[in-house]
Amino acid sequence: MRKDSTKLVITFVVLIFLLIISISASILYTVNNYLDARRSNVPVFVFFKDNVTKDQAMNYTNSLKTYTPIKSIRFIDKSAALSDILSKLNLPKRSLSENPLPYSLEIFLKPKFAADQSNINSIEKTLKKSDLVDEVRIPKGLFTNISQTYSAFKEFSYALLGVFVLLEIIILALLLKIAYEKNLDSYNKLKLFGVKRARIFLMFLKQTFLSGIFASILVIIIGSLGMFFYINYVNIVPNYKNDILLSFGVSGLANIILSLIIITFLSLFVFFIEDEKK
Template identity: 75%
Template sequence: MKKDSTKLVITFVVLIFLIIISLCASILYTVNDYLDARRSNVPVFVFFKDNVTKNQALQFTQSLKKQASVKQIKFIDKSAALTDILSKLNLPEQQFSENPLPYSLEIFLKPKFAADVSSISYMEKTLKSNPLVDEVRIPKGLFANISQTYSAFKEFAYILLGIFVLLEIIILSLLLKITYEHKRYTFDKLKLLGIKRARIFFVFLNQNFLSWLLASIFACILGAGGMFLYVNYVNIVPNYQNDIVLSFGISGAANIILSLIIIIILSLFVFFIEDEKI
């Protein structure tokens, strides 16, 4: 009973850690994507000079789209901008003999550039040096706050996953030590029969490998079932559905491989620490 219960406990522990770590990694990856999207949703405002024609502004916009840092550009026609402002203020458009507004742009940066202060400063300097541009407004404080939040979140994510992996290592080490103690008498008998220690180790490793294999199979079944239920019945954040499913699958596969490596290394460590020559 002790042997069977020990195998069952190892299988259960590996299964729990596979599910928990994969789920946490998936959630953290999705939150990371959300923070990336927030950074990319902060616009850089560019206002053209009053004498710039629409054709000149559009040509400048097309040249900006080729830059590596630019994710998207929204061209704002001055006629549409005036109409929008007047409608919000409930004022008649006829009271203006001419449009006082310039053509303008809203530039959205790619996440990695939006997090880089030097890239933002370089873009600001480049835009201001262009003879067509009258003014550039960049919400640097908002960019900085989002970047700080992103950095703090990354540190938290790494620490959290590191704690889970460390707990897995500690708990599995103790369980493998108990497993070896339960089998010590059998292993000693094999050594008396002339079986080499290396071969006995592979017997020990094989039993631990079976526990890992069972846990991995159950984790795949439970994970697939959980994702099916989430996509079809829960789906709290539909905009990130694909990210959640993909990240859960990738993190699950990576976690299964990591758990196998941990099992092999810990089995080797426990065996050669606990095993004694006869």
């Protein structure tokens, strides 16, 4: 019974840490993706000179579609822009005798190009090179804030997961030490009968490794049920459903492998350290 209770505790600890780390990794991965995607939702505006014709503006727009940093581009007709402004201000269309607005572009950048200030400066210079362009408006402060938040959260993610893994290692080491001590009498008797240390270690490893395997099976079952419940009944952020599923699955599998490796090395460490004391 004492052996079984120790195995049960080890299984429970591995299970809890597998679930905590997998869920945490999934949440952190999704939030990181959200922050990364926000950079692609910050518009960059290009305003043409007043004397630029619509055909010239359209030709320039088409030429930018092959520009690598650009994710998407939208041409804004000055007539449509004026109508939109007057409509929002509840003003009649005859309020202005002529259209003071220029043709313009709304550009969205790819995340990796919006992540670095030097890239943004380079994009700004490229857009300003054209004689057709009068002004380029890039919210550099917003890009910088998003990048800083993204970097800080990424570092926090790694630190948090590192703390969880460290706690798992410490707690498992203590539990394995207890498991060894509970079986010490049996191991000593086996030594008296000439059983080699390596053979005894494999017996010890088998007990601890089986706990890890059982915990892994449980976390797969519980995780699958949890994801099924989340997708069908909760789904707080439907736009990131695939990210959550992917990150939970990948992190879960990675954590299972990592936990089994940790158990193996800790079992080896605990067994030979404790065995040397006796």
